[in-house]
Every structure is written in C-alpha cells, then in structure tokens.
Amino acid sequence: xxxxxxxxxLLFLITYGSRVIGIEFMAGRKMxxxxxxxxxxxxxxxxxxxxxxxxxxPVDGELTISLPVLIGGFFTAVANLLTxxxxxxxxIGIIIGLAxxxxxx
Amino acid sequence: xxxxxETIKTAFxxxxxxxxxxxxxxxxxxVLAAQAExxxxxxxxxxxxxxxxxxxxxxxxxxxxxxxxxxxLFTAVLLNLRNLLYGAALAEGILPAKKWxxxxxxxxxxxxxxxxxxxxxxxxxxxxxxxxITATFYIAxxxxxxxxxxxxxxxxxxxxxxxxxFPLTFIALLLPGLNxxxxxxxxxxxxxxxxxLEYLMPGNELTIIIAGVLAPLAGLYVRGRSKDA
Numbered sequence: 001x002x003x004x005x006x007x008x009x010l011l012f013l014i015t016y017g018s019r020v021i022g023i024e025f026m027a028g029r030k031m032x033x034x035x036x037x038x039x040x041x042x043x044x045x046x047x048x049x050x051x052x053x054x055x056x057x058p059v060d061g062e063l064t065i066s067l068p069v070l071i072g073g074f075f076t077a078v079a080n081l082l083t084x085x086x087x088x089x090x091x092i093g094i095i096i097g098l099a100x101x102x103x104x105x
Numbered sequence: 106x107x108x109x110x111e112t113i114k115t116a117f118x119x120x121x122x123x124x125x126x127x128x129x130x131x132x133x134x135x136v137l138a139a140q141a142e143x144x145x146x147x148x149x150x151x152x153x154x155x156x157x158x159x160x161x162x163x164x165x166x167x168x169x170x171x172x173x174x175x176x177x178l179f180t181a182v183l184l185n186l187r188n189l190l191y192g193a194a195l196a197e198g199i200l201p202a203k204k205w206x207x208x209x210x211x212x213x214x215x216x217x218x219x220x221x222x223x224x225x226x227x228x229x230x231x232x233x234x235x236x237x238i239t240a241t242f243y244i245a246x247x248x249x250x251x252x253x254x255x256x257x258x259x260x261x262x263x264x265x266x267x268x269x270x271f272p273l274t275f276i277a278l279l280l281p282g283l284n285x286x287x288x289x290x291x292x293x294x295x296x297x298x299x300x301x302l303e304y305l306m307p308g309n310e311l312t313i314i315i316a317g318v319l320a321p322l323a324g325l326y327v328r329g330r331s332k333d334a
Contacts, residue, residue: 002174004147010174011164011181012154018185019213022192023199023206031197037328039194041321043222044288045295046187047279049316050215052299054272058307069272076273080280090122093273098266 072097135253212239
C-alpha cells in the first residue's frame with residue numbers, strides 16, 4: 001500500500017503546478033490579436049468537448065449515448081434560445097432528463 | 106462596496122447550479138473512497154489539497170486495483186494537462202489580483218473556467234467573481250466528500266438528476282456565445298474531434314485538451330475567410 005500522505009502531497013504538487021503554470025506563462029505577456037482571438041475560441045471548444053464527453057459514456061469499452069443528457073440538453077438548448085434565461089433552462093433540462101431516465105430507459 | 110456586493114451575489118447565484126452538481130459528484134467520491142478504505146482523514150485532505158474531481162476519482166479507482174505510484178502520478182499529469190490551457194486563457198482575467206493570483210490559481214478547474222471566461226467576456230477581468238465561484242465550489246467539494254464518507258451509499262445522485270446539472274449547465278453557458286460563424290465553426294469542430302476521439306479511444310483523457318487546442322484553429326480559419334470575402 002502506498003503511503004497516502006506522500007501520494008496526496010505529490011498529487012497536490014502536480015495539480016497545483018498545472019493550474020499555476022498556464023497563468024504564470026501568460027502573465028505580463030502582450031498577446032497578439034490572433035492569439036487573443038484564438039483564446040477567445042478556446043472556451044467554446046473546451047465546453048463543446050466537455051458536453052460530448054457527458055453525452056458519450058464508455059461502458060465496458062463501448063460508447064453509449066446518454067439519452068437523459070442528450071434529450072435534457074436539447075430541451076435546455078431550446079429553453080435557453082426561447083427564454084434567454086440561464087437557470088430556468090437548466091432546470092427544465094434536468095426535469096426532462098429525469099423524466100427520460102425514469103420513463104424511457 | 107455596493108459593486109463588490111453585487112459581484113459576490115451574482116457569482117454565488119451563477120455558481121449554484123454547478124455547486125449542486127459538484128456536491129453530487131463529491132458525494133460519489135466520498136462513498137467510493139470510503140469503500141476503498143482510505144480513511145476519513147486521507148479522503149478529506151485529498152479534497153482540501155488536490156481539489157480535482159477527475160484526479161481524485163481516478164486515483165481512488167487506481168488505488169483499489171493496486172496501481173503503482175508512478176502510474177497514478179502519470180495519469181494525474183495527463184488529467185491535469187487541460188489546466189495549462191485553462192490557466193493561459195484565464196490569465197488576463199486573474200492577473201489584476203496581483204499576488205493573490207497564486208491563490209486564485211488554486212481554483213482553476215473545468216467549472217470555474219467555464220464561468221470565469223463567460224464573466225470575463227462580458228465584464229472584463231474580475232478576480233473577485235473568480236474567487237467567489239472558486240470558494241463556492243471548494244466548500245461544496247470538500248463538504249460533500251466528507252458527507253459521502255460518512256453516509257456511505259445512502260444517497261444516489263442519479264436518482265435526483267444531480268448528475269445532469271453538469272452537461273446541461275455547460276449547454277446553457279455555451280449557447281449564447283455561438284453568435285458568429287467562427288464560434289459555430291469552433292464548436293462543431295470540437296464536437297467532431299470529441300466524437301472521433303471518443304469513438305477511437307472511449308473515455309480517454311486527452312479529448313478535452315486536443316479539442317481545446319485544435320478546434321479554435323477552425324474558428325480562426327473561418328474568421329480569416331470571412332475577412333477575405
């Protein structure tokens with residue numbers, strides 16, 4: 001059995017290090033307009049990829065589609081486009097996703 | 106002072122849905138870590154110092170199958186690669202905090218990145234906002250890990266749909282930003298890369314960083330073409 005205190009200490013160093021390096025690397029640097037534009041698209045790319053990973057779930061090495069997330073997400077998107085309100089859109093999606101989980105699966 | 110109060114209130118309200126999801130995830134972590142017989146002090150200290158759901162869950166899973174220290178640390182490095190990208194993108198929004206940025210850096214995660222960038226795009230650098238959402242998530246994460254350890258398997262986050270809060274919050278945050286052709290091209294490229302990589306290597310840990318690095322190039326390309334046209 002590994003020494004858990006040593007493990008936690010090393011995990012802390014790795015995780016905090018990864019968090020601070022990106023910030024410090026960019027600290028005080030003047031970004032070119034293209035780089036600034038690039039970084040303005042990074043969040044869109046990352047969030048899109050995060051959503052894909054939540055919809056496509058690996059089960060025993062095979063990919064499966066999470067219908068509660070997919071259908072709930074669709075209704076969150078529709079509600080968001082119609083109402084432009086963040087919290088109600090998420091709540092509507094969760095309620096519909098839960099309904100899918102209990103009635104369709 | 107009034108502006109600071111308003112920022113704190115807004116940050117807390119906007120962090121709440123994700124904090125609920127983090128709480129649910131933290132419960133799962135606590136339950137699994139307790140089952141792995143890690144001990145309450147180790148479980149809670151890991152949450153306090155590491156503050157990373159993906160890293161902690163994977164570490165617990167690897168410990169239960171007797172993985173070596175080297176393989177656990179290597180996996181942790183892979184899981185944390187995306188933080189480099191997050192930090193670089195968040196830097197401008199955090200730098201006004203001066204030396205406090207070393208503390209704020211502790212809060213660089215998927216969730217704080219998503220909310221922090223959304224705020225930065227509309228209001229510019231706002232370290233206070235970032236600090237409040239980080240504190241909200243941190244408290245939710247540490248407390249839920251402790252609760253999960255204490256109550257064991259008595260709560261099922263899936264039953265209450267708490268697991269759905271993550272992806273649906275991300276969708277609600279993403280959509281308002283998809284208002285230009287380059288943004289839409291970036292999103293579709295990231296989705297295509299994500300599906301492709303997940304299809305080839307289900308559950309791999311590089312999808313987010315690869316999509317995060319490559320898909321914005323599609324946005325730049327589309328923007329370049331539209332300027333030329």
